Every structure is written in structure tokens, then in C-alpha cells.
Amino acid sequence: MTGGKIILAAVSGIAILAAAVWSVSGANATAGAKAPPTTAPPPAAAAGKTASTAVSDTSQIQLVTPTKRGPVTHLPLPRYVSLKGSRGNARRGPSLSHRIDWVFTHPGMPLKVTAEYGHWRRVEDSEGQGGWIHYSLLSGVRRVIVTQDMVALHSRPDEKSEVTAKAQLGAIARLGACNHAWCEIEASGADGWLPKTDLWGVDPDEVRD
Structure with missing residues (x-):
């Protein structure tokens, strides 16, 4: 290189x-593809008796979980946003009267919104730290x-x-x-x-x- x-x-x-x-010099070796497993044929029927073959439905039914929407913005929850400025106080509850539990200090830090209440959003960082922060301190720019x-x-x-x-x-x-x-x-x-x-x-x- x-x-x-x-x-x-x-x-x-x-x-x-x-x-x-x-x-980049060289190339990574490609792993050999594995052959699909073969299904053994059903055992032969005994003499004088009729063979009965059981047919099993192996198809998978995919269940789609409905997207949860925030009661205020009607946007998906959870979702990702980022810190708009250089400081964001995360409080224990959705009001200025609640104590500050965490302070975000990196501009553009990505945050996950997990709940909404009025002008407040409950967020957490990559380590699970966070709290309630005023929506004006958040940006929709993805980082x-x-x-x-x-x-x-x-x-x-x-x-x-x-x-x-x-x-x-x-x-x-x-x-x-x-x-x-x-x-x-x-x-x-x-x-x-x-x-x-x-x-x-x-x-x-x-x-x-």
C-alpha cells in the first residue's frame, strides 16, 4: 500500500x-460458496401398504411491526437527530423546573429521540446517557x-x-x-x-x- x-x-x-x-494492493480471498443442503428422499413404503407423504409448509411469515409515531410531531419513534449548538442540557423531566442530569457539549452530536412531550424531547446518546431537552436545541441534520x-x-x-x-x-x-x-x-x-x-x-x- x-x-x-x-x-x-x-x-x-x-x-x-x-x-x-x-x-489498496492485493485482493481479499473470496470464501468458497457452500452448496445448499440436500434433502433426503422419504423412505420407501413397506410392501402392501400405501406410502403417506407429509407436506410441511416451510415458508416464513414476516410480521411487520407498525411504526410508532410521536404524539407531538407524528414523526417516527425512535429517530435520530443532532445537537444544534455547542451545549444542550438534558433534564430529568420535560420542563425547566426539572434538574439537569446531563450536558451535551459536542456540536452536531447525534442523539436518539425516544419520547415527546410538548416542546420537549427525550434523547439519549450512543452510551445511553441523556434526558429531556428542548426541541429548539435539536436539528434534523443527520450525523x-x-x-x-x-x-x-x-x-x-x-x-x-x-x-x-x-x-x-x-x-x-x-x-x-x-x-x-x-x-x-x-x-x-x-x-x-x-x-x-x-x-x-x-x-x-x-x-x-
Whole structure:
């Protein structure tokens, strides 16, 4: 692997490494496909008796869970938002009279909304910390947190494609397009695709254009 100049850019107090030029040499071996299991034929019927073949329905019935909607916004719950400013007080209840349990201090931090009441939203971060925060402190701009250290960003949603950057654990980035397995992120001039499992702030089955 040959690398060009590596630029270290701060991302909301956390860093993301952006490589000007990266190339990947070699290719990962592809695991051999396994042959589907064969079904043994039913045993032959005994002489003088009629064989009876039991037919079992192996089809799966997929149950679709209705999407829960917030009583105030009628938007899905839970859902992801981000912190609008540089500070957000999370309170024990949905009013200014409740004590502050947690303070968010990273601009753009992704948060999960789990409940609504009037002008208040109950949120939590990637570690499950949070509380009730006023809706004016939240933004609908989608951002994510990188959950693996020095994870490679690729030019395409393919692990064999060119590596365009590397992100550190905890880096906050803007969320772009997503398919079922990969998402595109951007932060401080660096962008690329990485596996969805390396991010917090996006649902496993979420697809974005």
C-alpha cells in the first residue's frame, strides 16, 4: 500500500485522518460458496401398504411491526437527530423546573429521540446517557459517530475499493447515502463509505439516497 500526505483535521474536538492519496494492493480471498443442503428422499413404503407423504409448509411469515409515531410531531419513534449548538442540557423531566442530569457539549452530536412531550424531547446518546431537552436545541441534520478506531473510508461501498481516509474512534461526521450494509460520511473535507456496523446514529435496516 502506498500513501500520500496524511492530514489531521479536528472534528468537533475529535479527529479524523484524511489521506490525500491511498491505494489498496492485493485482493481479499473470496470464501468458497457452500452448496445448499440436500434433502433426503422419504423412505420407501413397506410392501402392501400405501406410502403417506407429509407436506410441511416451510415458508416464513414476516410480521411487520407498525411504526410508532410521536404524539407531538407524528414523526417516527425512535429517530435520530443532532445537537444544534455547542451545549444542550438534558433534564430529568420535560420542563425547566426539572434538574439537569446531563450536558451535551459536542456540536452536531447525534442523539436518539425516544419520547415527546410538548416542546420537549427525550434523547439519549450512543452510551445511553441523556434526558429531556428542548426541541429548539435539536436539528434534523443527520450525523453519526464512528464506533471503531482508524476505520477505513472507501471510495465506493466495497471493501476492495480505494481507501480515501481513516476515521478515529468517536469522530462525528455528517451522514450521507446508505444502502443495506454501507453508509457514506463526510467530515472536515474527508468523505467516503464505511460499513454501517462501524457507525452509531443510523438504523441497521435504514436506506438513504
